[in-house]
Amino acid sequence: MSYSSASPAWAQRSDSRSDERCPYDLCDVSGFVYDTETNTAFDCRCRAQRVARAKARTLSAVIPRRYRDVSFDRPPVLDIAPNIVAATRRFADRIDQHLDAGRGLWFMGPVGTGKTTLAMLVAKAALAAGRSVAIYSLPRLLNEIRDIHRAERSHLNLLDRLTAVDLLHIDDVGAERTTDWVLEELYSIVNARYEDQRSMLITTNIEDHAALCEQISERTVSRLTEMCEQLPLAGEDRRTVLPLT
Numbered sequence: 001m002s003y004s005s006a007s008p009a010w011a012q013r014s015d016s017r018s019d020e021r022c023p024y025d026l027c028d029v030s031g032f033v034y035d036t037e038t039n040t041a042f043d044c045r046c047r048a049q050r051v052a053r054a055k056a057r058t059l060s061a062v063i064p065r066r067y068r069d070v071s072f073d074r075p076p077v078l079d080i081a082p083n084i085v086a087a088t089r090r091f092a093d094r095i096d097q098h099l100d101a102g103r104g105l106w107f108m109g110p111v112g113t114g115k116t117t118l119a120m121l122v123a124k125a126a127l128a129a130g131r132s133v134a135i136y137s138l139p140r141l142l143n144e145i146r147d148i149h150r151a152e153r154s155h156l157n158l159l160d161r162l163t164a165v166d167l168l169h170i171d172d173v174g175a176e177r178t179t180d181w182v183l184e185e186l187y188s189i190v191n192a193r194y195e196d197q198r199s200m201l202i203t204t205n206i207e208d209h210a211a212l213c214e215q216i217s218e219r220t221v222s223r224l225t226e227m228c229e230q231l232p233l234a235g236e237d238r239r240t241v242l243p244l245t
Helices: 047-056 082-093 095-101 115-128 138-150 156-164 180-195 209-216 218-227
Strands: 032-035 040-043 104-108 133-137 167-171 199-204 228-232
Touching (some): 082 104, 095 115, 104 115, 115 167, 115 199, 180 218, 199 218, 218 228
Parallel strands (some): 104 228, 167 199
Antiparallel strands (some): 032 040
C-alpha cells in the first residue's frame, strides 16, 4: 500500500493550524492517514491524543505559578527523598509509555513533604510531550461538580472530559469531608478512568490503608492501587523552611 500524509478533502479539518504537526509525522494534522492506492483514510496514531486534547480544553490544565519553575535538578526537589525523586523522574522520562499504558503515580505522606511538587513535575512532562492534562484539588473539583448540579445541568459531560484527558492530576484526595455524595462522585471519576485505562496522579496525606478505605471507600482505593505506583514520603513539614507542598 502507498500512504500519504495529505488527507482527501472529506477527511481534512477546517480548523487545522499551520503551526501544528503530527508527532509521528504520519498525517497533515487532520488525524487521518490517506491510502493513495485504495483512496481511503484511516485514523492516525495522533488522532486519539487530538480528541483528548479537544475535550480537555475546558478543564484546568494550568501549572500553578508556584510550580512552573520547579526542576528535578535544583532545590526544593533536591531536598526530597532521593529514591522517591528518582522514581518520579523515571516515570516522567518515559511519560508517553506510561500514559499509553494507563499507569500513574500516587504520592502519600504528611503535609509539606513534596507530594504536589513531584506530581507537578510529572504533569509538566506530560504537557511538554503534547499530552492533555487536567489538574484539580479534590475540593475544587467537587465544588465544580456541585455548581453544575446547582445549575441543574448534567455533569456527565464533565465526567466524559475528565475520562478522556491523558493525565488527570487530583491533589488532596481525602481532604474533603466524607459524605455518600463525595464517595460516589470520586468513585465515578476513578472508575471511569480505570475502565478506560487512563493515567492518574494522586496526592494524599493519608498513609494508612484502613484509614484511606474509610475516607474514600475501599473500591476507590482498590482501583487506584492497581492503576498507580505508590510513592510514600516522610519527614517534617518543609513549608516551615522551603516553599514545598
